[in-house]
């Protein structure tokens with residue numbers, strides 16, 4: 294009976310709370326907590342973030358609005374040079390953190406209940422081999438309820454593809470399109486309208502205008518009062534349950550299926566001539582554009 298109650302209490306403590314565990318450069322520190330949790334605790338857990346390094350702030354504050362020459366966290370003034378470096382398998386400083394992460398994954402593989410845990414993992418790495426090394430032990434985990442992975446400080450196609458493939462594999466998700474009985478070209482246009490090249494539909498269309506700066510689309514620019522536009526890292530705050538540790542693919546080499554940022558899938562235009570025509574029809578028909586730079590002045 295006592296044991297039963299104990300289990301129930303664990304179920305509530307670990308099942309109802311959300312956990313964020315961070316480690317820092319050269320010290321696996323808090324990570325080790327996960328190795329000491331009971332299997333009952335792990336099996337009850339529903340929501341966990343593990344972050345191996347934090348940049349530009351050791352507290353995990355994001356680099357939103359941080360300019361190149363800014364040397365401290367905008368939120369807590371922590372000095373950027375003292376935050377955690379990118380992890381690299383080539384540097385022995387990171388040996389212990391990589392080892393601890395591997396043990397944790399083994400522990401999670403035994404403890405976690407299939408289909409229950411939402412896991413978020415952030416490790417900003419220096420190169421692809423390091424990302425692969427950190428991804429490998431995740432492979433033994435049971436099916437997850439949700440999964441978000443971030444591997445880099447800057448957008449990077451190879452790293453985010455790896456993040457995406459791990460997250461999809463762990464959640465057993467295959468993407469399907471609901472075309473509601475439409476066929477052929479009309480089904481295709483219907484699908485295109487549901488990608489981010491379609492209408493964005495916010496109540497402030499001005500904010501969602503597509504900016505064309507010096508003849509190129511720049512998704513990182515936003516309106517900043519009085520019609521001036523500035524580059525920013527914008528977080529949708531849907532990318533992570535923590536609302537703090539950002540994994541928006543526009544900002545980082547990351548994959549978050551919950552992210553609600555608008556990423557224009559401009560690759561669609563390159564697939565084929567027909568695809569380009571269809572995508573153009575949707576893209577130019579459904580959006581508001583703002584032009585800045587040479588194109589704007591030349592036509593004025």
Ligand SMILES: [Zn+2]
Pocket residue numbers: 315317351352
């Ligand atoms: Zn800390």
Ligand SMILES: [Zn+2]
Pocket residue numbers: 350351352353354366367368369370371
């Ligand atoms: Zn900070």
Ligand SMILES: [Zn+2]
Pocket residue numbers: 527528529530531532533538539540541
């Ligand atoms: Zn974000």
Ligand SMILES: [Zn+2]
Pocket residue numbers: 528529530531532540541542552553554
């Ligand atoms: Zn986002």
